Every structure is written in C-alpha cells, then in structure tokens.
Amino acid sequence: MSKILVVDDHAVVRQGIISILERSLSRAFYCAEAGTAGEAEAKLSQEKYDVLLLDLSMPGMSGLDLLEKLHRERPELRILILSMHPEEQYAVRALSLGASGYLTKESAPAELVVAVNKVLAGGRYISSALADRLAEYLLSGKETGLPHEALSARERQVLVMIGAGKVPKQIGAELGISEKTVSTYRSRILSKLGLSSTTEIIRYAIKHDLIS
Template sequence: MINILIVDDHLIVREGIKRIINDSADMNVVAEASSGMEALELVWKNKYDLILLDISMPGQNGLQTLKQIKKHDKNVPVLMLSMHSEGQYAMRSMKAGASGYMTKDTASSQLVKAIRKISDGRKFITQEVAELLATDLYHEHDKEPHEYLSDREFEVLKMISKGDSIKIIAKNLSISPKTVSTYRSRILEKLDLKNNSDIIHYAIDYKLED
C-alpha cells in the first residue's frame, strides 16, 4: 500500500485528489495539509511513501516546502502539482529534488500512473518537461533572464505582474513589505528593468502571466 500525504491549500482540490487515489486499491491518502508549515510538521513526525505537493500556497510555497522536506528526508518521493504550465516551475521543482511535476488539469488522467511510477523509484516527467531538461542540459548559457532569478524572486515577479501591491504580496507570502521591496529591487536589477510596468510587460512577453 502506498501511503500518501496531500498538501494543498484548497479543500476542494484535496477532496478531488483523494477520490482519484482512493479508487485504486494499492494506494491510500493517510494525511492532509493545507499549508507548507503544516506539511512540514507532519513530515517531521511521520513517514510517508509519497507526498503530493502544490506549488502555489500562501505563506511558504511548494518549492520552499519541497526543499525543507528534502533536507529532512532526501529519499521521500515528492510529486509537484501545479496550475502553472511546465515551463514556469517544472525545472525549478526537479532541480530542488522533486520526483515529478504535473499540472492539475492532467491529474485526473495521469495521477495514478505517476504515483505508481514515482513510488517505484522512478521519475515522472511529461514530454514537455523532458524537452525542457534536455534544453537546459545543452544550452546552460542560453537561459532567459528570469531563469536566473531565485525561486522567491520569481514568485514575487509573477505577483507583481498580476498587479499585486507590495502590501498584498507581503501578506500572501508572510514576509515584511521591506523584504518584498528588496526582492523587487533584485528583480529589476537582474532583468535590467526600471519599474513595475516593465515587469508586467516582461511577464507578458515571456508568457509568465498565467
């Protein structure tokens, strides 16, 4: 039996995933968490065969949570679930130690297959992710400017591109407005931009606004 921890801040998403998983006789959802910190508390106290982890959560996001999970137990397989396309977070997730990356719109048809493959010690990657990995391997020096941003800087970039204010970003990420401003300054410097309007246009040009 594959014992699974689901981490997602939306109850309706967790319920949908549980229905898919519980239809299979060889796997079972044994715990749920609605935040990164709640997930870490469970991981510190219990052992799981596999963790399903959402990328976009308020406060500590999925990538940060993934890195801390891997520090605690480098062997536990983690499958990242995201509403974002593979191009935005898949590479960051795999480099941080994820065993697979899946968009939520494909979860209903691919989730059980992915869980079985990952729990067997293998990786689950879509064709698009495989192409991204190959491109990254052979074109390390041809990366787009935003690919050099840290995970947190990239997250702030996306929130600014949606029109979120520094105050709102700080609240959603559970950090101070001053820290958000620091990230914003780094983003502007690294991308050679001047203001929020430039960030928004950059996100549109590189299709980062979803």
C-alpha cells in the same frame, strides 16, 4: 501500505486529490493532508511518508522553498509537484531541486494516478511535452542564462504576479506575507533583473512568457 501526504492550502483541492486516489489507485495506501509548509513539516516529523503531493503556491514558505528544504533534509522522500502553474514556468526548476515529477492541476485524473503509481514505484513522472523541453535543456549543455533564473523561488513568484498586473496588497494576501515584504521582493527583482519600474517588470514577464 503506501503513505501519501497531500500538501495544498485549499481544503477542497486536497479532498479532490484524495478522492481521485481512493477511487483509482490500485495499491493499498494511507493519505494525510496539510494546508501549509509548517503543517507538512510537522506531519513529516511524526510519521514517515513515501510520497508528498505538493502545491507550489502556499502562504508563508513557498512550495519550491519547501521542496528544496525537504530534498536536502529527507532525500529519500519522493515529491510530486501538482501545481496551477504551467510546466514552462516551474517544472525544470522543480526537477532540478529534487522533485520526482511535475503535473499541472489541469491534468486528467487518470494522469495523476499514473504519476503517483510511478513515483511510488521509485520512478519519475514527466509529461511528453516536458520531456521534450528537458531534452532541449540538457542538449544545450548550459543554463538558459536569463536573468530571472537567478531569482529565488519567492522572488520568481512575486515577479510572475506583478507581471500579471497584481498590486502588492493582492500579492501579499495570496502569499500570506505583508505588503512591506512584497515591496522588498520587488526591490530585489528590480535589482537582479536590471529594471527600474513595475512597468518594466510587466514587460519583462510578458517578453519571457512567464505569465500563465
């Protein structure tokens, strides 16, 4: 029997995913759920899972940070990203950090089932649009060289949220961190991108299509 762990900070989303799998997944499976990175790590320490369905936006440790940590500590664990963020923002990075696939939450339920089946079978799942983007990335033979590529996963999340016009209080509440910590990330972003103000961060995010 396959064992799947669904990690998302919204209980309704977790239950929706599990419901889709229960209706449509052809193989026998057991499904558990976790609402934070800490809960996910606790469950993984207690039981062996075949596939982790992981959201990127969670309070505390981000999904990308958890992905990187788990891939380093448990390279045999298959991790399928299921995120609200469009592929152009995070998919290539997630795959480079060890993800076995990337799906947006706007994907049809049937696509989720296909992706889970493929990952459970030991394969990788990417959409045709992402396949084209990956081909361009590989054929270029080098990184894009854009300054935001050097940001950490959390710094990039904060960059996108600032670019979308959110203030530190909103960002802190959504990410489960303090306003002071948000300000620290903002300072790092300004330094790494060579910018001097929030307005310039917003312009940068718009220019590079980082806002969904």
